[in-house]
Amino acid sequence: MSAVKIKEGVYWVGSVDWNSKSFHGHTYTTKRGTTYNSYLVVDEKIALIDSVYTPFSEELIANIREVVPLEKIDYMVVNHVERDHSGSVPEIMKYCPKAKVIGTEKCKLGMNRNYYCNWEWQTVKTGDKISLGKNTLAFVEAPMLHWPDSMFTYIPELELLLPNDAFGQHISTSKRFDDEIDQCELMDEAAAYYANILLPFSPLVSRKIEEVVKMGIKINMIAPSHGIIWRKDPMKIINAYIKWAKNETTSKVVIAYETMWKSTEIMAKTIGDGITSTGVKVVISDVSTADKTDVVKEMLDAKGFLIGSSTHGNDMLPSIAGFMAFLKDMKPKGRIGAAFGSYGWGGGAAKSIEGKLTEMGVEIAAPLIQCQFVPDKDEMKKLFEYGVEFGKKIKTV
Ligand code: FEO
Numbered sequence: 001m002s003a004v005k006i007k008e009g010v011y012w013v014g015s016v017d018w019n020s021k022s023f024h025g026h027t028y029t030t031k032r033g034t035t036y037n038s039y040l041v042v043d044e045k046i047a048l049i050d051s052v053y054t055p056f057s058e059e060l061i062a063n064i065r066e067v068v069p070l071e072k073i074d075y076m077v078v079n080h081v082e083r084d085h086s087g088s089v090p091e092i093m094k095y096c097p098k099a100k101v102i103g104t105e106k107c108k109l110g111m112n113r114n115y116y117c118n119w120e121w122q123t124v125k126t127g128d129k130i131s132l133g134k135n136t137l138a139f140v141e142a143p144m145l146h147w148p149d150s151m152f153t154y155i156p157e158l159e160l161l162l163p164n165d166a167f168g169q170h171i172s173t174s175k176r177f178d179d180e181i182d183q184c185e186l187m188d189e190a191a192a193y194y195a196n197i198l199l200p201f202s203p204l205v206s207r208k209i210e211e212v213v214k215m216g217i218k219i220n221m222i223a224p225s226h227g228i229i230w231r232k233d234p235m236k237i238i239n240a241y242i243k244w245a246k247n248e249t250t251s252k253v254v255i256a257y258e259t260m261w262k263s264t265e266i267m268a269k270t271i272g273d274g275i276t277s278t279g280v281k282v283v284i285s286d287v288s289t290a291d292k293t294d295v296v297k298e299m300l301d302a303k304g305f306l307i308g309s310s311t312h313g314n315d316m317l318p319s320i321a322g323f324m325a326f327l328k329d330m331k332p333k334g335r336i337g338a339a340f341g342s343y344g345w346g347g348g349a350a351k352s353i354e355g356k357l358t359e360m361g362v363e364i365a366a367p368l369i370q371c372q373f374v375p376d377k378d379e380m381k382k383l384f385e386y387g388v389e390f391g392k393k394i395k396t397v
Contacts, residue, residue, distance in 0.1 A: 003040070003063040004176050006229055007158050007221065009135065013048075013063035014038040014225075015056035018172045023084075027326060028196050029293040032189060033172025036084055037225045039162055040067055041155065044133030047075040047102075049153050049162050050225050054087035061091070070095040075130065076119075077137065078103040079151045079164035081110035085225055090115050102130065104141055106149035124151070140215075142166065142208055144201045159220040166205075167237045168226030169193050179232035186228065188297070190237060193226070194244045195300040196293055200331040205245040209238065247333040249303040251394050252281040256295055257308035258288045258320040263342035263374050264310045270380055271306060271340065271369075274387020280304075280394045288319040295323070296330060304394050305337040305362055307353045314348035316341070324353065328360045336365035336397060338390060340383075343370060365393050 004012040014037040020030045036052035038060055046068055052060045064070050073096040078086055081103075089111070093099065101119045103111065108121050122130075124139040140152040145166050152163040169189035175181050198205060222230040222237065230237050253275050259265040265286065272282045283298045299305065307324065309316035316324070339353035350368040358364060369386055371379050 001059075001063070001174065003066045006039070006176070006223060006231070007160055009042045010155070010158065010160065011040045011042070011063075011067050012037060012176055012223070012229070013040045013060060013067065015052045015059040015063075016172050016174070017053070017056065020170070020172070023170065028170070029291045030170040031291065032170060032185075034170040034226055035172060037223065037227075037229075039223055040064055041132060041135060041137070042068055043135050045074040045131075046072050047077055047130075047132060047137060048073050048092065049077045050079050050085045050164060051076075051088035051092055053084045054091075057088040057091040060088050061095075072096070073099045075099060075137070076101045077153055078107050078111060079153055079162065079225070080147060081107055081114060081149045082147060082165075083114070085164065086111060086114065090117055093117065093119055102137075102139075104149050104151050106143075107151065110149050140212065144204050145208060146197055146201055154217060156217075159218045161217070161219050161222045161234075162224075163222060164225045165197065166224060167222050167230065167241065168224035169228065171227045173228065176229055177232065178228050178230045178236070181228060187240065189227065190240060191244070191300055192293055192297040194241065195297045195330070199244070199300065200329060202245040202247060202333070205241055209242060209245070244300060248301065249334060250281070250301045251279070252283070252302040253304035253306060253390065253394060254295065254299050254302045255282060255284045255306040255308070256287050256320070256323060257284075257341075258286060258310070258317040259308075259342075260310035260312060260317065263371060264308050264340070266375060267340050267342060267369070267371060267383055268306075268308050270375070270383040271387040271390070274384040275391040275394070276387075277384075278388055278391030278395060280391040287323045288317070292323055292326065296327070299327070299332060303335060303397065304365070304390065305332075305335055305357065306340065306390065307337065307357065308340040309349040309353060310341055311343035311347050311349040314346060315352050316349040320353070324356045328356065331360070333361065335362045336393060337362040338364060338366040339368040341370055342375070343372060365397075366390055
């Protein structure tokens with residue numbers, strides 16, 4: 001894609017990765033692809049804000065050259081070390097070796113450990129500014145949003161926030177702005193992004209938004225480093241982040257399970273029917289085949305987590321075990337849950353799941369429930385009633 005002017009003197013010069021299907025070591029399914037957004041600020045001095053993932057260096061270079069000669073770049077701002085944004089910095093710096101690289105102290109450390117290059121650095125912290133002429137680059141450190149080195153760049157004269165990963169979404173599209181794409185698709189991907197990347201850092205998200213509000217920063221455009229640019233309604237994504245960061249939940253239960261011979265699946269669906277009869281929304285997923293990124297997104301606003309597995313070797317099955325390990329890192333707060341599962345000759349999975357739920361801070365709201373082999377008629381009734389009781393608890397907490 002060609003360069004796109006997003007504000008007077010500011011150009012999107014990034015790349016669209018239509019074929020990306022997974023991210024972060026396959027922990028994130030990018031079913032709609034992604035973009036790596038890089039922004040060129042052209043003033044008396046010229047700054048490039050972030051680069052793109054290494055395989056897209058040539059596209060970045062071609063886009064910059066549509067606007068200015070690459071050799072004219074004065075500042076290479078690195079908001080974040082991760083390679084999807086910094087991967088093309090070494091290539092860019094070959095053309096403008098005298099440009100200063102700008103980033104936090106931790107960013108400098110991380111870049112040195114990634115690329116071992118001898119660039120001239122100017123490290124910055126919150127409150128530091130660089131004048132480009134008419135416009136100013138102002139920096140706000142944003143540690144753990146989502147890495148220790150992360151930083152936002154802000155251009156006060158244009159009321160433009162360039163927050164790198166924050167407020168992003170993994171969407172590949174030929175459109176660049178929020179008012180040009182389907183709103184449900186946009187918010188769906190923004191929620192998946194928050195749930196799978198930023199949820200563990202929710203207290204820091206809340207604090208950073210409060211800090212930015214106190215600083216009196218005016219924002220009329222947010223240009224993140226993935227996905228579309230928020231120009232029509234930047235408050236829409238800020239308000240969504242405020243809500244998600246509070247761990248606000250709704251009357252909804254996610255039942256995630258893995259089954260060996262379908263008995264645990266029967267249990268999941270029967271418990272789900274009981275919950276549904278109370279009016280509470282239920283989402284059921286077999287994590288061995290489901291898109292786990294979507295399951296975690298569904299959990300973002302779910303009050304209840306019910307996790308099930310058949311017993312295999314006295315413990316849970318491997319896909320649900322991997323899912324629980326990932327979920328633990330997400331640190332969901334204020335949830336209630338329970339464990340269930342079938343077994344043949346010896347149980348163990350449900351107990352193990354209950355232990356994992358407790359470790360991650362989920363309040364156990366019902367004793368674990370198990371069935372030997374295939375649930376009989378009485379057990380089916382009990383499973384339904386179990387769901388009814390769980391649904392009632394969801395409605396009262
Ligand atoms: Fe933390 Fe988009 O990289």
